[in-house]
Amino acid sequence: MARFIMEKRVFSKVFWIGLSMGAVVSCVCRAQVEEFTLSYEQVIQNTMKPFEGPCHPEVDVSTLSGKVMCGYQGWFTCPGDGSAMGWFHWGLPTSAPATEFCPGRCKIDLWPDMSEYDSRSRVPTLFRHANGETAYVYSSMDPAVADLHFRWMKESGIDGVFVQRFAAQTFKPMEFSNVNIVLANCRAAANRYGRAYALMYDLSGMRSSQFEHILNDVRLLADKMRLFDDPADKAYLHHRGKPLIAVWGVGFGDRRQYDLKDCERLIRFLKTDPQYGKFSVMLGVPTYWREQGADAVKDKDLHRILQMADLISPWTVGRVKDCEEVHRILASVWREDILWCENHQIEYVPVVFPGFSWHNMHGGPLNQIPRCKGQFFWTQIFAAKKAGAEMIYVAMFDEVDEATAIYKCTNNPPVGESAFLTYEGLPSDYYLRLAGCAGKLLRSEIPLSESLLLSP
Secondary structure (H helix, E strand, O other): OOOOOOOOOOOOOOOOOOOOHHHHHOOOOEOOOOOOOOOHHHHHHHHOOOOOOOOOOOOOOOOOOOOEEEEEOOOOOOOOOOOOOOOOOOOEEOOOOOEEOEOOEOOOOOOEOOOOOOHHHOEEEEEEOOOOOEEEEOOOOOHHHHHHHHHHHHHHOOOEEEEEEEHHHOOOHHHHHHHHHHHHHHHHHHHHOOOEEEEEEEOOOOEHHHHHHHHHHHHHHHHOOOOOOOOOOOOEOEEOOEEEEEEEOOOEOOOOEOOHHHHHHHHHHHHHOOOOOOOEEEEEEEOOOOOOOOOEOOOOOHHHHHOOOOEEEEEOOOOOOOHHHHHHHHHHHHHHHHHHHHHOOOEEOOEEOOOEOOHHHHOOOOOOEOOHHHHHHHHHHHHHHHHOOOOEEEOOOOOOOOOOOOOOEOOOOOEOOOOOOOOOOOOOOHHHHHHHHHHHHHOOOOOOOOOOOOOO
């Protein structure tokens, strides 16, 4: 689900099912409906366990202050990976319960640079590069994929990620298994490479009647995975002396099937429940939450409920289209937001993004919000620091659907019916390194400058 105008969207190694070339190519365009036989209780038993694995603490996980954290979708699946979800988020849905992923039928506008992925993680597709070679993608179910992504974070100086957990995907055993496996993969990789991670619930697609399920999911994560207090897990991010949890989708004025009362109940549970209410809470809110305009719900209770939070993070993807609008719109909004938050003892986490395009998913122009070789991204980072921000949320690490990804993407995408963006000739790690520079800027380790300080 997209967050452009109004909104957004573990399998340990013993569960990973290797992909043989023949098995994948036989269903490479349309994912056959695979059978998923585990019950909800069996998924809990198989995928929700305390942490076991190497741990090499490096990033200070006691606070979000001074850190650049990315959103991590981890929502890509492939036929044969054990998810039974087909080409989820790579391809487009069909009239049948399946997806198609082939030239002319895809969802992504950027193509990942697959050159560093393990050969066993490279999934062949029907797409071809200009030289005729097969184009490959990956499955987020593969623990080696998360391992590589977190290694890139370490190498570029990115502090960590908020792992997206779409609450609407925790109901069906198949999707519940998928999000648990991805979370466990990220947990293991964060510990291995000394990065921070925290959970972010995305409320998109939820209904009021389903909010009790989120509370039960928190209980399961605490009791079965010991996600928030496992002494072996040294990577889970804390803030203000408590484990940090984020809730995205509070106070939006679009036609959601839940309301502020539902959000208040969830926040109150996370902060005050006698057994489970031990969290610092970050809320993902609309850009114009303070004035309750444009994308925000107009409700007298909005500010009261937001004051229950420890941190506020307004979603700004798509709200500005160039550097001039960053200065004219975002800079002033951020300054006033920060003043409001300071007056209410709340901390502020601005969202920055490198560019935007969802041509293959929804139509419209390719390269809708141009990256300008990193200048658009850096101007937002500069404006956030100048406005007084002490922490930044980057949208997103791996979001190729909307072309907001900062991880390694190729300048040599497939050719044919589907059109793809490139990194404009920049090295595939350029945006990773630029995000690492953002952390240095936050911590005043480099001078405040709008000029790009990072050479290609």
